Amino acid sequence: MIQSMTGFGKAFVQLPAKKITVEVKSLNSKGLDLNVRMPSAYREMELGVRNQIAGALERGKIDFSIYIENTTEQTATRVNVPIVRAYVEQLREVYAQADETELIKMAVRMPDALKTEREEIDENEWKEIQKVIDEGLVNIQQFRTSEGVSLEKEFLFRISNIMRMMNEAMALDGERIINVKNRLNAALDELKVTLDENRFEQELIFYLEKYDITEEKVRLENHLNYFIETLAGKEANGRKLGFITQEMGREINTMGSKSNHAQMQKIVVQMKDELEKIKEQVLNVL
Known part of the structure; x- marks a missing residue:
């Protein structure tokens, strides 16, 4: 069972003070290109x-x-009280006429007036987050499988x-051989020369062997079955499928170059079109 590289997975958990949401998105790539935001x-x-x-x-x-979405009124940012008081005292010396409210407004805008307390990772909390990560990965894998x-x-x-x-192309092979023989005979008739029939048959067999597509048909059929x-x-x-399509393309191209028949060449073009559609989608296979 193949998997696509395209997928999306999402999971969340509601903890006492926060909601944790995990999202995983995936597109096709030759290797692993991982971007993590935490x-x-x-x-x-x-x-x-x-x-x-x-x-x-x-x-x-x-x-x-x-x-992380905080669901309580608690915040990790705190007013740095000693620093703000020091700013207020200094500002009072500069703006003696200003009231206390204005001084505080100016003080909280000054550097280091606010401080963010770094939260230590709670082991129990991380265990819950790990479960959500596992669930998100399972969801994206299910998406990929689908x-x-x-x-x-x-x-x-x-x-x-x-x-x-x-x-269909092989069914035209008999007609193609007859057409080749007829064209050669017509060309020789125009020359009005006496032919050695045995030599002519030998040369014709040699000529037709150069345009025989039986081997290409057998190899292409093997590649299709292997795919x-x-x-x-x-x-x-995904990589193996890509290699197989390359081999399929070689056999189809060789059939086209040997066909020497309008209807057969038309069929070969249609085969190439189908193969290109396969190649486009193979790029998305894991």
Whole structure:
């Protein structure tokens, strides 16, 4: 079962004094591109969170955020009382006529008038946050799996189209050989020369072998089956699928260069179009 690299997961918990929300967003990427945003109070836990995300999601451009919403009237910012009093005394010397309220208004705007008390991480609180992180990662993995189901259906549809078109092209092979023989005979008739029939047959066989697409058909069919087999694998296989599509493209291109038949070339172009649609979606597979 394949997974998409595109996904979104969200979870939250309501603690006595705050609401913790975790959001995880993911897009496709060649490797792991991880961006983590956390409140400064939890920065010392960031490395562990990064390792946890990398182990769960493996690959993709991932944005991870923890949001804190205080639900009580408590605040970590405090008035630095001694500093404010010192400012008021100094301002009173400058503005003796000002009343106390005006002096305080000016004092609280001065540097260091407010201080932020750094909260220590509460172990029980972090355990609750860890549960929310786990839930958010599970949710995004479920999203990725759901998207993977849609991708798999799309791949199987495109692969069946290429298989059908390949068989249609091979069905034209007999007609193509007859046309080549007729064109060669017509050209020789115009020259009005006497032919050695045995030599002509030998040269014709050699010529037709150069344009034979049986080997390309066999290899392409093997690649198509291997692609389907890889889709059903349990491991992350986006890169492998990409390599297989490259091999499929080589065989389709060779068939096109050898076809020498208008209808067959048209079918080859349609096969290339289907393959390009597969390649676009493979970039999104984990």
